[in-house]
Amino acid sequence: QTVVTQEPSFSVSPGGTVTLTCGLSSGSVSTTYYPSWYQQTPGQAPRTLIYNTNSRSSGVPDRFSGSILGNKAALTITGAQADDESDYYCVLYMGSGIWVFGGGTKVTVL
Amino acid sequence: QVQLQESGPGLVKPSQTLSLTCTVSGGSSSSGNYYWSWIRQPAGKGLEWIGRIYSSGSTNYNPSLKSRVTISVDTSKNQFSLNLSSVTAADTAVYYCARGPGGGLTWFDPWGQGTLVTVSS
Numbered sequence: 001q002t003v004v005t006q007e008p009s010f011s012v013s014p015g016g017t018v019t020l021t022c023g024l025s026s027g028s029v030s031t032t033y034y035p036s037w038y039q040q041t042p043g044q045a046p047r048t049l050i051y052n053t054n055s056r057s058s059g060v061p062d063r064f065s066g067s068i069l070g071n072k073a074a075l076t077i078t079g080a081q082a083d084d085e086s087d088y089y090c091v092l093y094m095g096s097g098i099w100v101f102g103g104g105t106k107v108t109v110l
Numbered sequence: 111q112v113q114l115q116e117s118g119p120g121l122v123k124p125s126q127t128l129s130l131t132c133t134v135s136g137g138s139s140s141s142g143n144y145y146w147s148w149i150r151q152p153a154g155k156g157l158e159w160i161g162r163i164y165s166s167g168s169t170n171y172n173p174s175l176k177s178r179v180t181i182s183v184d185t186s187k188n189q190f191s192l193n194l195s196s197v198t199a200a201d202t203a204v205y206y207c208a209r210g211p212g213g214g215l216t217w218f219d220p221w222g223q224g225t226l227v228t229v230s231s
Contacts, residue, residue, distance in 0.1 A: 036217035045206060045224050051217035089157050097170030099211060101157040
């Protein structure tokens with residue numbers, strides 16, 4: 001079974017930029033995987049940030065952006081703020097009605 | 111604005127069946143081309159997609175859980191449900207319901223607040 005890979009953790013300075021990636025254990029991610037990204041803080045349900053690779057969900061600040069970088073989907077936070085400190089998850093469509101989440105990336109802002 | 115709320119027992123005994131319901135408000139579980147999903151998250155771990163159901167009743171399941179999962183929909187009550195059989199401690203998690211993905215909605219949104227289910231004797 002294909003695994004969706006994410007970096008376990010990242011640290012970014014306030015005002016800095018960080019790019020999280022979402023890859024496959026085998027193969028390349030493209031727009032046909034419909035990558036979406038979710039932000040989760042402790043004790044809360046996930047919040048949708050990005051869908052269809054690069055569309056920002058309603059109310060999401062424009063410092064969050066999505067793209068395909070090389071063979072992976074990517075989430076970039078530009079001008080990181082303290083309240084961006086969260087867990088971030090991607091999910092990909094594997095075909096045949098199957099969706100798979102990545103393991104998540106813990107982002108620390110310090 | 112569509113809202114989702116999970117409900118069901120917070121404690122289930124090993125080998126029994128976990129049953130949860132998600133109630134959709136502010137819309138209809140039968141309206142439009144929407145899928146509805148269940149996702150779970152063990153404490154301190156990541157999200158796992160369990161499966162989804164279309165308003166017509168068509169389903170897709172995570173292959174790793176397929177033998178134990180049944181998702182159903184009751185459009186008259188604007189609800190969809192999860193049954194997970196033969197549970198063990200490994201099934202202890204926060205269970206979320208969400209709209210999507212599928213059809214024109216290729217992402218999960220909105221999400222319910224989640225409900226903790228503990229498997230223990």
